[in-house]
Amino acid sequence: MKAATSMNESMTATVEILGREYKIRGTADAGYIAEVARYVDAKLREVSQGSLSAPPDRVAIIAAMNIADELFQLRRASNEEFSSIEKRTQSLIRMLDESLSSAKREAVSSGPK
Numbered sequence: 001m002k003a004a005t006s007m008n009e010s011m012t013a014t015v016e017i018l019g020r021e022y023k024i025r026g027t028a029d030a031g032y033i034a035e036v037a038r039y040v041d042a043k044l045r046e047v048s049q050g051s052l053s054a055p056p057d058r059v060a061i062i063a064a065m066n067i068a069d070e071l072f073q074l075r076r077a078s079n080e081e082f083s084s085i086e087k088r089t090q091s092l093i094r095m096l097d098e099s100l101s102s103a104k105r106e107a108v109s110s111g112p113k
Contacts, residue, residue: 009027010025010026010027011025011026011027011028011029011030011033012024012025013025013026013030013033013034015033015034015037016037016041017037017040017041017044018041018044018045018048022037024037040063040067043063043066043067044059044060044063046063046066047059047062047063047066
């Protein structure tokens with residue numbers, strides 16, 4: 001993989017996917033772009049191995065659907081985890097508030113000695 005940068009921090013990286021070179025321009029570093037390209041290449045190869053005679057556009061669409069499915073599943077899991085953490089946090093805050101209120105009432109009722 002080759003990389004070049006320009007004045008505006010945009011980077012162009014040359015990657016290989018399914019034996020073809022592509023120039024990718026973006027702000028991400030070359031290592032990240034290469035990692036993404038390897039992932040896409042692996043997904044395309046995975047789909048094409050299942051059907052050796054499938055047209056390239058069909059392979060690309062199925063691979064894109066598989067990648068999108070992974071993304072949606074991760075988003076859903078992340079949202080569920082965030083919701084769970086939020087509920088536990090609210091529960092802990094209520095418990096702390098109740099404990100502090102109880103301690104404050106005990107301190108007021110016992111008064112100065």
